[in-house]
Amino acid sequence: MxxxxxxxxxxxxxxxxxxxxxxxxxxxxxxxxxxxxxxxxxxxxxxxxxxxxxxxxxxxxxxxxxxxxxxxxxxxxxxxxxxxxxxxxxxxxxxxxxxxxxxxxxxxxxxxxxxxxxxxxxxxxxxxxxxxxxxxxxxxxxxxxxxxxxxxxxxxxxxxxxxxxxxxxxxxxxxxxKGEGYPERVLIDYLTSGGSSTTVPVGKLRGDETPRAAYVYDNGWKLLPLPEKSIKGVLLAVLLYMEKTSSGRRREEIRKAYEHLRVVPLPPEKALEVLRKLGEEEGLRIAVEL
CATH class of the missing domain: 3.90.1570.30 (tt1808, chain A)
Structure with a gap:
């Protein structure tokens, strides 16, 4: 194509x-x-x-x-x-x-x-x-x-x-x-969803879940390798994705953030808070499979 x-x-x-x-x-x-x-x-x-x-x-x-x-x-x-x-x-x-x-x-x-x-x-x-x-x-x-x-x-x-x-x-x-009142974005999300009934956006998580997989939307839902099966693991996976799709100084900064978060203790609730904020600031659509 x-x-x-x-x-x-x-x-x-x-x-x-x-x-x-x-x-x-x-x-x-x-x-x-x-x-x-x-x-x-x-x-x-x-x-x-x-x-x-x-x-x-x-x-x-x-x-x-x-x-x-x-x-x-x-x-x-x-x-x-x-x-x-x-x-x-x-x-x-x-x-x-x-x-x-x-x-x-x-x-x-x-x-x-x-x-x-x-x-x-x-x-x-x-x-x-x-x-x-x-x-x-x-x-x-x-x-x-x-x-x-x-x-x-x-x-x-x-x-x-x-x-x-x-x-x-x-x-x-x-x-x-659309004529029946369904928003275009909702229909597109439906058509491009990962297909698993247990896949939910990060905005719907509580923080106590154990993710089986993570996805980011980039011209279709892409599976992200999880360093660990936790909310922190999802955050780290998203940072790795951002690093690969960035360059120059921004890429270096993302790598430093990844290396820091990888070794520090991070409660699930805090990891989820950072993940949501990251998605909002970067315009990323992130979902996890439970």
Whole structure:
């Protein structure tokens, strides 16, 4: 995911610096923007076993064909940045014809920043009903773009229909619960919790508990090794985590605090007080498993 995130950031930088070029020049969009994203998605952009440019169809040439197991899995149609691929129907219909007349199930339409993936045919459904994912990296959070575009990765694209359905269900459920009055933060905490019914935040502890494990939230809950199974052990584990994620003088100060607290007697209630204060001052979300 990190490589894809970096690719999206690079695309945004290029567009902001050279927008006029990409509005006028479709070839620049292909070479500078689309290729970089597909590379980050795991496709070997210069390998004809995986990506074939100017793929012939009965209705014309698709800009690219994505190959899996020696067969075309999806066609890719590129437009310049001046074409709003998310709203205009004619480029999407053009792509759907390429797919339908060649028996290719999926199509991807992009202008470098906006992306749309579609299932080319299904009895009794309209074209817009068959849209699997849409992405607009200029207008939505990067993490959202990363997750949605990841469905087009070489390792996941075989399951794009199932994954897009799961993602849509997650989004609808999340918005539905927000509409019922549940705070967004509560829902995120629920989804990212460690999964153990005995995991509680430090703010809910009394001080007389015996922790089995400690966690800190850093783009997901991360397990911290416990020097000892006590509240003091949790405090020491958090300090070690802070040391690893710091540098320079701050890192030295954290190490000194760790070495001092490691050898001095510290009652559980006092250790819990220090732990809570540390979490508040540093903006850390800390939890323990009992």
């Amino acid at each position: 990190e490589e894809l995130r970096e690719a999206i950031i690079n695309v945004l930088r290029k567009v902001r610096a050279h927008r006029d070029l990409y509005v006028r020049n479709e070839e620049a969009v292909k070479q500078h923007l689309i290729g970089e994203v597909f590379q980050a998605l795991g496709w070997d952009w210069n390998n004809p076993e995986e990506v074939r440019p100017e793929a012939r169809t009965e209705d014309g040439r698709a800009d690219y064909a994505l190959m899996l197991d020696g067969k075309v899995f999806a066609y890719v149609e590129a437009k310049n940045l001046g074409v709003n691929v998310l709203k205009r129907d004619d480029p999407l219909r053009q792509l759907a014809r390429y797919c339908f007349n060649s028996g290719v199930r999926y199509g991807i339409l992009t202008n470098g920043t906006a992306w749309i993936a579609v299932k080319a045919f299904e009895e009794g459904s309209g074209l817009r009903d068959r849209v699997l994912i849409t992405v607009n990296i200029e207008e939505e959070p990067i993490e959202r773009s990363v997750l949605r575009l990841s469905l087009l990765s070489k390792s996941r694209i075989r399951d794009v229909e199932r994954l897009s359905s799961l993602l849509r269900a997650l989004e609808l459920s999340f918005e539905g619960l």
